[in-house]
Amino acid sequence: MIIEGTNNMTHYDDNPNKYQTDNTPVAQAMFRAQEAQAEADKAKQMALAFEAKERAQKEEIDRAVELSMSKFNQQIAAQRLGVKTQGAIRSQDVGVIATKETIESTNVRIPSLSNYEVSFTQAKDMAETGQISKAEFNAAVADGLAKRGFKAPPSF
Numbered sequence: 001m002i003i004e005g006t007n008n009m010t011h012y013d014d015n016p017n018k019y020q021t022d023n024t025p026v027a028q029a030m031f032r033a034q035e036a037q038a039e040a041d042k043a044k045q046m047a048l049a050f051e052a053k054e055r056a057q058k059e060e061i062d063r064a065v066e067l068s069m070s071k072f073n074q075q076i077a078a079q080r081l082g083v084k085t086q087g088a089i090r091s092q093d094v095g096v097i098a099t100k101e102t103i104e105s106t107n108v109r110i111p112s113l114s115n116y117e118v119s120f121t122q123a124k125d126m127a128e129t130g131q132i133s134k135a136e137f138n139a140a141v142a143d144g145l146a147k148r149g150f151k152a153p154p155s156f
Helices: 016-021 025-080 100-104 120-129 134-147
Strands: 107-110 116-119
Touching: 100 120, 100 134, 107 120, 107 134, 116 120, 120 134
Parallel strands: none
Antiparallel strands: 107 116
């Protein structure tokens, strides 16, 4: 629809009902143009919403990484200064429990035999034959494991 007093040929009435009843080629073209513009606007809005969502997710990830790295760096700095932090528990602090193979490959010193060093198997045989007590055997194995950086199993 042309507004009186102007020579603006591109202005049209936004009322789609007007063109639905008008079967002229210009009216049909205008109706198709409005439909195409509505689809384009909808696609643009969806793209903008998707980009905003992606940007928000990226910002959230960046914040989480920054926070994590900040905490991690603080823990490392505290460890280097010798400060024990709650989140930095090391195996040396709690003692790594040795495997059966590690225990059996450990040499032990028997205090009652002038700190004589024997293999685990020999010390076990000595305890079974009564040459040393079971408690002395357990203590010797625990001490041998501790020297290797391991903690004896609860059964010792």
